[in-house]
Amino acid sequence: MARSVTTQHKTIATVAAWIVALLIFFPILYTIITSFKSEQEAIQGFSIIPSGTFESYAEVQAQSGYFKFFFNSVLLSVGSTILALLVAIPAAWSMAFSPTKRTKDILMWMLSTKMMPAVAVLFPIYLIFRDTGLLDSRIGLMIMLMLINLPIVVWMLYTYFREIPGEILEAARMDGASLWNEIVYVLTPMAVPGIASTMLLNIILAWNEAFWTIRLTTTEAAPLTAFISSFSSPQGLFWAKLSAASTLAIAPILIMGWFSQKQLVRGLTFGAVK
């Protein structure tokens, strides 16, 4: 009896999980389906069976050079992630192993900056970028992406580092390790799964960031978000082309996410069960 109840629960849980997963994935799936429709089909109404035309992909390719935008996306997401880790690892170390009475407040304050609407600081940031010559530069955008994702990176690393026993670091110190050696040779190797999942999440966040990447670039540093934005037309049908451009833009990160899903889930749930 107990066995059949357990099986029944498992089946219900599995079906519910599939329904939730499908609901979450459906917008992406529908974008991919729409990309294989003609413009007329795309605007006609809901349909999950496309005619299978590739005309939107051909037009998207003919209109814009995909690879230039793709290259910028890779450079910006990887570059900003490396910068973020360089800043966040020492910060998280300090908060995890040498906390003060203000540490929690600082962490909360850092997180609160994520709650501010980006548009509120558009003009000051734009003026700083203009005056420092960073408009439409890859390095400027890397710094910007690093800054906006830094609170999450610090928080995640702080959570992982807290799981590492402080005694191990003390032992390293007893053996004469300097602060630098302690972080590089003792802490970092032990936190590799956490750092890896933080890195993956940060790459995804940077890849998908659309507000700043569209507003601070023109031609040189424009990534795939700007590529997608260029296919919306005020006069003329564009849903199929826009879907094709979106599919091309999300495909690399979707594939990366698929192959690293175990790592991501393990990292995101690390420390969740105690």
Add this chain to the structure above:
Amino acid sequence: MKLRTLTLGLLSASTLAFAAHAESITIATVNNGDMVRMQKLTEDFTKANPDIQLNWVTLEENVLRERVTTDIATKGGQYDVMTIGTYEVPIWAKQSWLLPLDKLGDDYDAKDIIPAIAGGLSVDGKLYAAPFYGESSFVMYRKDLMEKAGLKMPDAPTWDFIKQAADKMTDRANGVNGVCLRGKAGWGENMAFLTAMSNSFGARWFDENWKPQFDQPEWKNTLQFYVDLMKADGPEGASSNGFNENLALFQQGKCGMWIDATVAASFVSDPKNSTVADKVGYALAPDNGLGKRGNWLWAWSLAIPAGTQKADAAEKFVSWATSKHYAELVASKEGWANVPPGTRSSLYANAEYQKAAPFAKMTLDSINAADPTHPTVKPVPYVGVQFVAIPEFQGLGTTVGQLFSAALAGQSSVDDALKQAQDAATAAMTEGGYIK
């Protein structure tokens, strides 16, 4: 061997030196068919001007507007040529944000630009943007359905006729709506249509002292007529429909009439995409016998921001893209029907264009019927046919658009929507210092 190496080296060095000297200009634009075509044809320009390289930034319309506004207001210098509309030109020119276009070349023939369009892009007699394509609005209708209804569309219909025809053409059982009109909220969406329509009903946004006029009977007549017409003969969910949604409905044969931008004529008459391509007729936008028609005036235009360091190169490009030569280039490569419409009188005198574009005469008549400097029956302190050329209008227009869209959707009454519009406009005008 050595000589060949040396020659090749010198050639490479000179190429590199040349590339280093080439001036590059950045052009911000939207993804409209005519703009995309221009990007494909730029080889003609770069061949004639090998010292100028072109960089394109194509953005969604609202993002483009926000980006170029930010850039021009902060003198960011990101763009050398901007695609802007008739709304921005007078406001930005008065702020000295745009350079006057007085070096377009001897063979440019600025006098050939359609006077109504040139008027909307000029301040104190100086042209501040060159029109790339211009449009008004008119009635596109199904000739077969009109005949079936036993009616004949006049060249210049009244709103009463439109209502009568819409009632007769509506055939819900077969999915035919008598009329399709914009309902999606936005200053450039439903408010473009409704503001132009209100002009023909004798309404105005503000009186001579900038007092909002939504509490006047003319606005009540306009909005009530619009809501009643759409409820009786419009498509389901019309409050979400903008240009593209109505275009799709018309192309699929689901609209008896559609009153919208004249550029739509080339889409609905294109047999590749329209199932009713050979059944479309055109008429002027309706009136109420008060001397003003419900049509608007708009031009996507190329302007040069005052902050650019490359004004000469930018003006050369603007001159090329809006010239008669460019029209001929498009005609030679893609046919006369694809030439950007609504900018030059000479295009409408061209027999080949008239043959390729049966809607040409009605487009020109519609453009000529709009007067941005005297848009309304009663006097107003502003310019603009379907907008009010003040910086506050984008925000206010969208707020009022949301209220009117809600009235169309049945979420509020016409009276409530007008009262709230009056309050919103009064607050905005007071805050802006227009009302003392």
